[in-house]
Amino acid sequence: MADLVMSQEEERMMGQLMIPSQPTVLRAIAAETDNEHGDLARVARLVSEDVSISGGILLVVNSPLFRRRREIGSIREAVMLLGLKRVYSVARTVALRNALSHLPRMHEFWKSSVTLAEACGGAARLLKRPDLVDDAYLLGLFHLVGVPALRSVLGEAYETVERQADLSGWQSSVHEEQRRYGVSHDRLGALITQRWRAPTSVIQATAHQYQVARLDRLVTLHPDAPDLLVMLKLALRATAAVDPARMTYADWETTQDLLADYLALDVQSLDGLVEELA
Structure with missing residues (x-):
């Protein structure tokens, strides 16, 4: 691939x-x-x-x-x-x-990322994909690593985007990053994991982490990538209190029906999965 x-x-x-x-x-x-x-x-x-x-x-x-x-x-x-x-x-x-320990403010980044990564591993088990536990953990840990990477290169120029993400969530920042800098944190995170030969499924799920509406396209890039992306979204919702900017309520509102359809569940059952992970 x-x-x-x-x-x-x-x-x-x-x-x-x-x-x-x-x-x-x-x-x-x-x-x-x-x-x-x-x-x-x-x-x-x-x-x-x-x-x-x-x-x-x-x-x-x-x-x-x-x-x-x-x-x-x-x-x-x-x-x-x-x-x-x-x-x-x-x-x-x-x-x-x-x-990546030299990137700025990594201590606080890892603190919330480890919690999320463990929830991603739990989501893999809940969805009966124990074979994806390690990949789900890797995705949860590094999917947002493009943020400290951009911060390290752009410095103060990146603070405007960070402030906006704190208010509206990181999903809302992708187009603004692309407009301002010609790169976005989702793509940059995927390129970092690619350089270290991470599994293709993890790379693609990172690069397309905000494209839940296109899970059918993601499966053509790697058959496990859609499942990993679904696990990530469930874990983000379950750990939203740790870092609300990673999954805002508005983000969840726009994705929960898509996730429920993919998993062939109703919304109440989907919420039940989230509660098991929380």
Whole structure:
């Protein structure tokens, strides 16, 4: 499936962000994952040698996302429990988060994003897509990362858009960003995850996160992308109190019927799913 193609302005913006390449340890884990005889013990050693990734993996594996009855204290145990593919998925998420730590005001961004990411993982289970839990988590964590990215490049010039988003929600800012800067945070977030070889479904759901009315088109870009986008919207509604600008009441009003139709539910049943996630 085709990658997103950058416009000249997007290419210029990505160049200014100075996002590092994937670390060596992540590439080594990917190589083991692609090998049909991948060595879990070697992966455990690789992860243990990188303090930031190993610490992040333990935080994630002990989060509500994994529903462990007891805390996992060793990387070897975490790797054995997760398996190669899932270790790579979690390691990539942790490493990308570390790579973006230089962007401004990231502490508050991650605080609300982690809550949302866990709700996205919960939505994957509610919709009976446990195979998408990791991708849903990744989408929830990074779908809005284009905002701090734009803030880091544009500085004070971006404050007007941020103030407007605080009042009307981030969905309302996309056209204004495009008009002012030639880029928008949804596209930029997708390009950032694409650079780190995130799953195509996550990239496309990020790029089209405000296009719930076009889920039929999204399925042609990746069959899992529509489900992921629906999970994101349910999680956004369930966690609206954490960051109201991510999903305003007006945004929900315009999307809930579309989501209900996609899931073949009535609106009351849809609200029931949201309550289970909250």
